[in-house]
Amino acid sequence: MRTRFFNARILTMEPDREIFVGEVWVVKDEIIFVGTEEEGRSYCNDHPDQILIWDREIDCKKNLLMPGFKNAHTHSAMTLMRSKADDLPLSDWLNTQIFPIEAKMTGEDIYHLSKIAILEYLSSGITAAFEMYLTPFTVADSFRDCGFRCVQTSCVNNFSQSVELLEKYYTDINGKDEFNSFILGVHAEYTCSKELLEECAKLTHKYKAPFWAHIQETESETKECIERYGMTPIEFFDSLGLFDYGGGGYHLVWTNDHDREIMKKRGLYVVTNPGSNLKLASGIAPIKEYLEAGIPVAIGTDGPASNNCLDMFREMFLVTGLAKVKNMDASSVDAKEVLKMATVNGAKAMGLNDCDVLAPGKKADIIMLDLMRPNMQPINNIEKNIVYSGSKENVIMTMIGGVIRYENGKFNIGEDIDAIYAKAEEIKARLYS
Amino acid sequence: MRTRFFNARILTMEPDREIFVGEVWVVKDEIIFVGTEEEGRSYCNDHPDQILIWDREIDCKKNLLMPGFKNAHTHSAMTLMRSKADDLPLSDWLNTQIFPIEAKMTGEDIYHLSKIAILEYLSSGITAAFEMYLTPFTVADSFRDCGFRCVQTSCVNNFSQSVELLEKYYTDINGKDEFNSFILGVHAEYTCSKELLEECAKLTHKYKAPFWAHIQETESETKECIERYGMTPIEFFDSLGLFDYGGGGYHLVWTNDHDREIMKKRGLYVVTNPGSNLKLASGIAPIKEYLEAGIPVAIGTDGPASNNCLDMFREMFLVTGLAKVKNMDASSVDAKEVLKMATVNGAKAMGLNDCDVLAPGKKADIIMLDLMRPNMQPINNIEKNIVYSGSKENVIMTMIGGVIRYENGKFNIGEDIDAIYAKAEEIKARLYS
Numbered sequence: 001m002r003t004r005f006f007n008a009r010i011l012t013m014e015p016d017r018e019i020f021v022g023e024v025w026v027v028k029d030e031i032i033f034v035g036t037e038e039e040g041r042s043y044c045n046d047h048p049d050q051i052l053i054w055d056r057e058i059d060c061k062k063n064l065l066m067p068g069f070k071n072a073h074t075h076s077a078m079t080l081m082r083s084k085a086d087d088l089p090l091s092d093w094l095n096t097q098i099f100p101i102e103a104k105m106t107g108e109d110i111y112h113l114s115k116i117a118i119l120e121y122l123s124s125g126i127t128a129a130f131e132m133y134l135t136p137f138t139v140a141d142s143f144r145d146c147g148f149r150c151v152q153t154s155c156v157n158n159f160s161q162s163v164e165l166l167e168k169y170y171t172d173i174n175g176k177d178e179f180n181s182f183i184l185g186v187h188a189e190y191t192c193s194k195e196l197l198e199e200c201a202k203l204t205h206k207y208k209a210p211f212w213a214h215i216q217e218t219e220s221e222t223k224e225c226i227e228r229y230g231m232t233p234i235e236f237f238d239s240l241g242l243f244d245y246g247g248g249g250y251h252l253v254w255t256n257d258h259d260r261e262i263m264k265k266r267g268l269y270v271v272t273n274p275g276s277n278l279k280l281a282s283g284i285a286p287i288k289e290y291l292e293a294g295i296p297v298a299i300g301t302d303g304p305a306s307n308n309c310l311d312m313f314r315e316m317f318l319v320t321g322l323a324k325v326k327n328m329d330a331s332s333v334d335a336k337e338v339l340k341m342a343t344v345n346g347a348k349a350m351g352l353n354d355c356d357v358l359a360p361g362k363k364a365d366i367i368m369l370d371l372m373r374p375n376m377q378p379i380n381n382i383e384k385n386i387v388y389s390g391s392k393e394n395v396i397m398t399m400i401g402g403v404i405r406y407e408n409g410k411f412n413i414g415e416d417i418d419a420i421y422a423k424a425e426e427i428k429a430r431l432y433s
Numbered sequence: 434m435r436t437r438f439f440n441a442r443i444l445t446m447e448p449d450r451e452i453f454v455g456e457v458w459v460v461k462d463e464i465i466f467v468g469t470e471e472e473g474r475s476y477c478n479d480h481p482d483q484i485l486i487w488d489r490e491i492d493c494k495k496n497l498l499m500p501g502f503k504n505a506h507t508h509s510a511m512t513l514m515r516s517k518a519d520d521l522p523l524s525d526w527l528n529t530q531i532f533p534i535e536a537k538m539t540g541e542d543i544y545h546l547s548k549i550a551i552l553e554y555l556s557s558g559i560t561a562a563f564e565m566y567l568t569p570f571t572v573a574d575s576f577r578d579c580g581f582r583c584v585q586t587s588c589v590n591n592f593s594q595s596v597e598l599l600e601k602y603y604t605d606i607n608g609k610d611e612f613n614s615f616i617l618g619v620h621a622e623y624t625c626s627k628e629l630l631e632e633c634a635k636l637t638h639k640y641k642a643p644f645w646a647h648i649q650e651t652e653s654e655t656k657e658c659i660e661r662y663g664m665t666p667i668e669f670f671d672s673l674g675l676f677d678y679g680g681g682g683y684h685l686v687w688t689n690d691h692d693r694e695i696m697k698k699r700g701l702y703v704v705t706n707p708g709s710n711l712k713l714a715s716g717i718a719p720i721k722e723y724l725e726a727g728i729p730v731a732i733g734t735d736g737p738a739s740n741n742c743l744d745m746f747r748e749m750f751l752v753t754g755l756a757k758v759k760n761m762d763a764s765s766v767d768a769k770e771v772l773k774m775a776t777v778n779g780a781k782a783m784g785l786n787d788c789d790v791l792a793p794g795k796k797a798d799i800i801m802l803d804l805m806r807p808n809m810q811p812i813n814n815i816e817k818n819i820v821y822s823g824s825k826e827n828v829i830m831t832m833i834g835g836v837i838r839y840e841n842g843k844f845n846i847g848e849d850i851d852a853i854y855a856k857a858e859e860i861k862a863r864l865y866s
Contacts, residue, residue, distance in 0.1 A: 080811065083818035087753075087767045119807035123826060278754030279821065281763040309808050309822035314747060320520075321711030330714040334520045374552035374850070375742050375825075378513065378857040385516035388712065389742035392808075393556060393825040393842075409826075417807070424811040 001055050001402055002027050003364075008060030009371070010034065011383065012358040013067050013343050019382055024065055025052070026364040029178070029401035034358050060368060064382060067358055068127025068365040068398060069312040070346025072271040073250040073300025075133050076117035076142075077110040080428060081305035090218070090280050098305060104431050107135035112423040114142040119417060120310040121148065122406035125395040127365040130271065130300060130350045132185070134160065136169045140180040146413035147403055149365065151350040153185030153212045156200075157192050163199040170207065178401065183351060185212035185247070189233040190221050194240075201241045210351075211242045215249030218282050222254045234259040243268060248349055250300060251276075253283040260293045269296050269349035272341075274318035275309070276302030287323040288332050298346040299338075313390040316342050320387060335387035368397035434488050434835055435460050436797075441493030442804070443467065444816065445791040446500050446776050452815055457498055458485070459797040462611070462834035467791050491830075497802040497815060500791055501560025501831060502745040503779025505704040506683040506733025508566050509550035509575075510543040513861060514738035523651070523713050531738060537864050540571035545856040547575040552850060553743040554581065555839035558828040560798040563704065563733060563783045565618070565683075567593065569602045573613040579846035580836055582798065584783040586618030586645045589633075590625050596632040603640065611834065616784060618645035618680070622666040623654050627673075634674045643784075644675045648682030651715050655687045667692040676701060681782055683733060684709075686716040693726045702729050702782035705774075707751035708742070709735030720756045721765050731779040732771075746823040749775050753820060768820035801830035
């Protein structure tokens with residue numbers, strides 16, 4: 001498949017490159033050209049051997065092409081519990097509403113339920129997800145069948161999965177297909193014994209691999225770890241050598257200066273999840289402090305039961321808005337920095353180094369945003385306006401690996417959406433009976 | 434125009450009425466029937482004199498009909514400055530970016546610029562706006578020409594407009610046409626002299642009318658009023674008799690128990706603007722405390738330069754999410770309460786007592802939300818999911834006064850949207866030259 005996008009505003013997300021009007025050319029799953037129309041003509045003159053016959057030429061009508069958003073933390077199949085139990089204290093929510101249902105979910109259920117989340121990612125311009133859930137193999141199948149890019153880590157803990165399984169996921173999912181990869185990780189400090197974590201540290205050393213977990217999401221989790229080990233979870237994980245090859249943490253709402261020193265030293269990433277942190281009353285992450293410490297931040301929606309939507313626009317606004325109110329400073333955490341978090345930093349955190357920007361040789365994970373919707377008018381500062389005013393209504397196209405999976409409200413993931421919804425209702429009827 | 438909506442899920446927003454499947458019938462600008470299909474047949478038998486020939490019958494395909502959202506605080510024409518100057522401290526933003534441009538804006542500019550906001554309201558399911566801006570007569574013309582419901586108050590202060598003009602707006606805009614009304618008010622305590630406010634109090638008594646203003650948006654504004662008068666703005670306004678016939682305040686982020694006692698006693702409304710309060714680092718309003726004190730809360734977006742979008746879905750999520758994190762309690766401020774704020778409470782605050790719920794005799798200000806988008810699936814709890822997961826992408830129809838002004842992404846406000854955008858670009862070129 002060869003696709004030519006023309007007459008587009010283009011935001012490549014390369015450092016210091018301003019938005020310009022031009023073209024993006026895609027051959028198979030790769031971008032082969034990004035530039036002005038004139039540069040396009042030069043390219044053709046310079047490559048007389050390449051005969052470019054397009055399968056499709058898309059007039060972007062001055063709308064914006066940019067790299068797809070990277071949802072750097074989610075639990076996709078929790079669509080089942082979306083809005084099933086809200087406005088509850090966290091412990092009630094987990095113990096009475098989430099865990100009992102999860103105990104009944106099968107790998108096949110998770111395969112089907114993940115697809116609803118994938119649809120929503122596409123509608124929000126998200127082209128890759130950093131996923132953690134119960135059955136990594138069926139999750140991988142679901143994402144592969146939809147043609148959606150997925151990086152997984154495991155939720156191994158004292159009660160489910162195991163270090164043996166973790167290693168099997170790592171060796172079997174990596175390289176399995178073009179859409180899936182796997183990174184070492186566990187659920188969280190508070191659900192894992194020291195012995196389990198020590199075994200994990202052996203794996204990170206064996207594979208010289210980064211390590212991820214939910215870390216310091218709540219104040220109580222952080223305090224309890226200090227009571228248990230005299231260290232915060234970041235300090236404790238680091239003391240076990242888990243971060244010797246980098247990695248990062250999801251949430252990281254409650255960190256201190258020493259945590260941030262370790263994070264900087266180990267090259268860790270923060271994945272912030274502001275919507276979830278509000279809804280579950282976890283707190284407001286110290287984003288400004290991370291930026292000042294030189295720690296890269298990426299953005300995740302968290303799962304649909306704890307957010308409840310999978311909308312990168314809402315998360316982007318929250319990252320900057322919450323930083324501003326936390327610091328009581330309207331200049332805190334610039335919107336352009338937030339756009340980098342949602343694209344480039346997410347890609348790097350997830351190890352998707354060829355999905356970060358629009359440039360020749362990079363994967364064709366591209367979205368088109370409609371600038372003619374009223375929320376984008378008049379056109380003053382497109383980048384800031386995406387963060388402050390952008391919405392799912394602006395996403396008119398989502399392409400992953402050169403294939404358009406979403407266009408003008410219609411999905412193309414190999415299965416009819418009504419069938420996906422019907423399957424979810426079936427599962428709901430069974431699990432909630 | 435006679436419109437029959439059938440096969441709809443219906444959320445009337447009447448107290449304790451659950452969502453049911455049925456029909457809504459609209460004749461001219463009014464709802465004449467809301468009920469099940471069977472009740473519809475009974476209605477016809479009971480009214481043999483009424484021959485119902487429909488101009489249009491709409492199969493809602495089990496999507497949701499509900500009352501339109503009420504945007505209870507905005508400055509529509511500030512679309513001009515949307516994303517023009519962000520990430521700045523509040524005083525810099527106002528003094529270097531907003532005031533100099535506003536000084537150059539004409540009434541005709543404001544007429545045109547308001548229309549971009551009206552388009553965005555429609556796309557967000559908003560059917561009425563509580564507006565405050567520089568030229569109330571041209572604002573009224575703009576909303577009337579678009580067929581959009583507008584309640585205005587003035588922004589009279591020491592530097593613009595006057596109490597004489599305020600009275601003229603009040604007498605001339607009320608009753609002018611079916612879309613416009615006007616409520617007494619001023620910009621804010623910190624921009625008005627005591628003498629000016631005393632003159633306003635005479636007007637509220639003359640017309641036995643409620644009174645509105647920006648109140649206690651920032652901590653410094655509140656402190657400075659205490660330094661000036663030994664009272665908070667709420668206490669000060671009340672001491673002048675401004676609240677003798679009720680009214681309310683926009684923002685009200687920084688209030689104490691005594692303020693809330695006065696607010697309860699005077700029957701005041703709070704209009705909360707959480708998006709703006711984050712972006713301008715004003716703070717987080719004490720919503721839980723208002724509810725506990727029995728003070729009704731409505732929701733506004735504030736203007737597009739301070740938010741920057743006009744999206745009731747984002748505001749609704751923020752109202753509950755910020756309350757949860759402020760109180761560190763995930764059960765704080767139930768989503769269903771938030772839905773009431775965005776509809777019924779907004780209507781009441783704005784004096785639109787016939788636009789609050791879907792019921793016979795009420796104005797036909799109705800929206801349809803698409804429940805088949807992935808963010809609404811599977812269908813667990815529709816009301817909570819609108820608040821937690823809803824998005825502009827869910828709005829498939831917005832009807833005001835019996836006329837469909839927005840449907841499936843297309844606008845119907847009597848002027849082509851490209852012409853509206855072009856006009857804004859013209860104004861921008863002139864004012865920023």
